[in-house]
Amino acid sequence: xxxxxxxxxxxxxxxxxxxxxxxxxxxxxxxxxxxxxxxxxxxxxxxxxxxxxxxxxxxxxxxxxxxxxxxxxxxxxxxxxxxxxxxxxxxxxxxxxxxxxxxxxxxxx
Amino acid sequence: xxxxxxxxxxxxxxxxxxxxxxxxxxxxxxxxxxxxxxxxxxxxxxxxxxxxxxxxxxxxxxxxxxxxxxxxxxxxxxxxxxxxxxxxxxxxxxxxxxxxxxxxxxxxxxxxxxxxxxxxxxxxxxxxxxxxxxxxxxxxxxxxxxxxxxxxxxxxxxxxxxxxxxxxxxxxxxxxxxxxxxxxxxxxxxxxxxxxxxxxxx
Numbered sequence: 579x580x581x582x583x584x585x586x587x588x589x590x591x592x593x594x595x596x597x598x599x600x601x602x603x604x605x606x607x608x609x610x611x612x613x614x615x616x617x618x619x620x621x622x623x624x625x626x627x628x629x630x631x632x633x634x635x636x637x638x639x640x641x642x643x644x645x646x647x648x649x650x651x652x653x654x655x656x657x658x659x660x661x662x663x664x665x666x667x668x669x670x671x672x673x674x675x676x677x678x679x680x681x682x683x684x685x686x687x
Numbered sequence: 688x689x690x691x692x693x694x695x696x697x698x699x700x701x702x703x704x705x706x707x708x709x710x711x712x713x714x715x716x717x718x719x720x721x722x723x724x725x726x727x728x729x730x731x732x733x734x735x736x737x738x739x740x741x742x743x744x745x746x747x748x749x750x751x752x753x754x755x756x757x758x759x760x761x762x763x764x765x766x767x768x769x770x771x772x773x774x775x776x777x778x779x780x781x782x783x784x785x786x787x788x789x790x791x792x793x794x795x796x797x798x799x800x801x802x803x804x805x806x807x808x809x810x811x812x813x814x815x816x817x818x819x820x821x822x823x824x825x826x827x828x829x830x831x832x833x834x835x836x837x838x839x840x841x842x843x844x845x846x847x848x849x850x851x852x853x854x855x856x857x858x859x860x861x862x863x864x865x866x867x868x869x870x871x872x873x874x875x876x877x878x879x880x881x882x883x884x885x886x887x888x889x
Contacts, residue, residue, distance in 0.1 A: 599834075601827035644826060649810045649837045 582651055585629035586658040590614070591622050595631060595645065595655055602644035604637075698737060698761040701768030702730040708775035715782035726771055733764045755815070766804040770797060791856055798851025798863060802844045805867075809840025832881045836874050843870035 585591055594608055609619045623643065626632045633646045647655070709726040712719075740757045747753060774793045780786040813833045846866045850859040 601830065645830065646814045648814055649812070649834075649841045652813070652834070652838075 581625075581629040582631065582654065585625050585631055586655055588622070588625075589662075591626055592655060592659055594622060594626060594643075595647070596659075598632060598643060598645040602635075602642050604640040604642055606640065608643065698764040698768075699734075701765060701772060702733040702737075705730045705768050705771045705775060708772060708779060712775055712779050712782065715779060726775065729771065730768070733767060736760060737764050759811070762807070766800065766807075770800050770804075773797070773800065794856055795851050795859075798859060799848050802846070802848025802851055802863075804844070805847055805870075806841050806844025809837050809842075809844055812837035812840060828881055832877050835877055839870045839873045843867060 586595075590612060593611070597603060597608060597611060605619070605623065608623075609616055612619060623632070623634070627634060631645070631647050631651060632643050635642045635644070706727050709723040709730070713723040716723075737760060740760045744750075744753055744757045773796045777786060777793050777796075786792070813830075815833065843866045847863045850862045850866070854862065
């Protein structure tokens with residue numbers, strides 16, 4: 579269950595799950611929806627697969643991902659989406675990163 | 688993993704407990720011999736079915752679909768055996784004068800068990816998807832059907848469970864039947880829609 583919570587804590591991974599709710603999609607199709615690199619997307623897919631929320635299937639040269647979420651996990655996804663899990667930690671990280679950058683810039687000046 | 692191991696061990700033991708309780712009830716109340724015999728036959732069938740699936744799994748241990756099927760069978764055996772054991776134990780307790788009126792208790796417990804089983808089965812329903820390559824329409828419609836069916840049966844199971852838990856038995860019976868009928872209707876309608884291909888937009 580820990581892996582499920584970890585997987586649902588990231589907004590990108592939640593968005594992937596939402597996209598897969600409509601239909602199974604290839605890795606390329608999913609990646610097109612996000613402004614991140616393919617290795618980053620692969621890492622997200624790996625986390626989701628490890629949590630047992632998605633399954634991959636090879637079809638020729640493409641990898642098709644499909645949702646294998648139970649109703650409880652889907653309800654958790656809904657809660658996570660509504661409450662915005664992970665957003666706070668991300669914003670905190672961003673603020674900290676910003677502070678560190680400003681400090682470095684001031685130090686250099 | 689540990690949960691599966693426990694389920695498997697309990698799944699093996701529970702039908703045997705049911706047989707023991709049925710024999711004890713037979714001894715205490717021989718007039719209902721046919722009912723006790725039916726319990727024994729059902730328990731034996733459960734053991735045989737479980738052994739059959741376990742044997743099939745031992746022949747091809749890497750088959751993930753088979754592993755899922757064996758898990759489903761083990762869960763079904765646990766719930767089925769519990770649904771027999773609880774009324775059998777209460778009936779035996781009544782026969783020996785330990786419990787005065789177990790009828791309401793038996794019905795409530797059975798309703799709670801059935802509700803929990805329906806909710807758990809519904810919860811697992813969206814995960815029971817065949818490979819995408821074997822599905823028409825890229826699996827989108829099958830996935831939508833399984834999600835809807837899953838939610839329908841989870842809500843039906845929870846309603847069933849709550850009815851057995853809090854409502855008076857006179858009200859809980861009809862409400863639970865209505866819930867199951869509605870869930871079945873929704874599932875059948877969706878299944879029929881799934882079987883009929885959508886007309887192509889011209």
